[in-house]
Amino acid sequence: MSLGDENGGGSGTGGGTGQTRTRFPDTAAGDVYGGARRPARSSRSLVTVVGVVVLLIAAIAFANRGGGDESRSPDPAKEPAAAPTAATGVRPVSGRNGTLPAGYAQDEQGAQSAAANYAVALVSADILKPDRRRDIVRQLFVADKVSALETNFNKAYSKEFLDKVGLDANGNAAPGMTYVSRTAPVGTKATELSPNSATVEVWCTGVFGTAGVGSVNPVTNDWFTMTLKLRWSGGDWKVESFSQKEGPAPVNADRTASNADEIAKAVAEFGGFTYAR
Template sequence: MSLGDENDGGQTRTRLPESGNGDVYGGARRPARGSRSLITVVGVVVLLIAAIAFANRSGTGDGESGTNGKGPAAAPTAATGVRPVTGKNGAIPAGYAHDEQGAQSAAANYAVALVSADILKADRRREIVRQLFVPDKVGELEARFDKAYSKDFLDKVGLDAEGNAAPGMTYVSRTAPVGTKVTELSDDVATVEVWCTGVFGTAGVGSTNPVTNDWFTMTLKLRWSGGDWKVESFSQKEGPAPVNADRTASDADEIAKAVAEFGGLTYAR
């Protein structure tokens, strides 16, 4: 499966950000979600998803998950009260329970890692791939991710060859799971959909890729391997997205400060 399989008949839309004049922050009101200007702003998000799609391309069909609509019914997104993990592998939570709750917790945390700013840094990306994926997929995916996140790609999102933003800029890519749903489950295999929102872009005066939000659903096929849930494959599709609120946008300094001061969370079902 690939992240683009479920978009527009199998094609991922890639829109590059246009050049802007001056500071795009400055307390301006956010335009409506459907406006052409907002489509331009979120181009970097679509570009990032397209790169992940390329890296995860496996040609396994139409990208649909589940068991022909006969999977478990959706459950309310409420905490189970079970501790989600027993430890961590690097900065990523690890040690999930070998059950449905553990699979959902793993999928939520893995979705966060796969769309993080760290995935754009070569050394950190290799750590993430080795920590998240089943061993027989690691070598293949390392090569595909490296090819997807090429210097040309990094240039397009305003980063240098090491995945760092220019001086005075802060690159932001942070995802927050809203809910999880199991569509397939057996003793050692689970397919979990994770509904996510997130903030993506570059904070800084004069940025042509200002930080904006997005909504998407990531589907992860997990396999029990080495005493933990690991990713075998994943895909992504847009939405469900709510109506975009017409709120005053924060300036670049406020966004950058929030990213530095607010730490990430361990997610649990």
């Protein structure tokens, strides 16, 4: 996944456009998923075409630019040792804000729980839906960034952008298609922490694309790390800014890809998780 730098720098784009890489299946016309055997490959072997994953992140980076100072690199000698994402005995959240968990503890485990859940929301299918996007921005970000971010997100996820990823003006896929953008945190790491601010890295994997017969952007997986700068505001952790980079990515297993119906059914039947320590 090619990703923009924090606040929209680097490979991010200025108007919701960008480059992405999508691997076309080797099967003939018909079900683009059916029977395809995925060889081991590196991400560099993907063909550069208009698609979903990097366009999505480039648009987010564009919307987020101008928010906060860049994170300073942590001192490796002072980095905390890795710890398993296990139960701490502290209640992770005390409620919810709309559909998102809220009420995190004002400590390291609370910041990590917040960052994990926020990473899921920021790279979700809902962020492309105008009605849901407004709610997500207001729920996740510090109040002094909301107005500017709402404007930037709306510009980033314009009708032209949605057309490029095969969605209508409301962020919905064409009839018979299922748009997928679901992220699963693998682990979290706090690199900076004070009573009122935190920087947390979230290592993620996810599935992205459109499931359906004839889809030119079949659902594939990716690995990336999202860094979120958080501020304690209004009695909870809120996002000031975030960035994303590729990997760490494992070697792909040589497995038979599921067909479009199996992918669409899985998305419909398996709900997402609330992540917390």
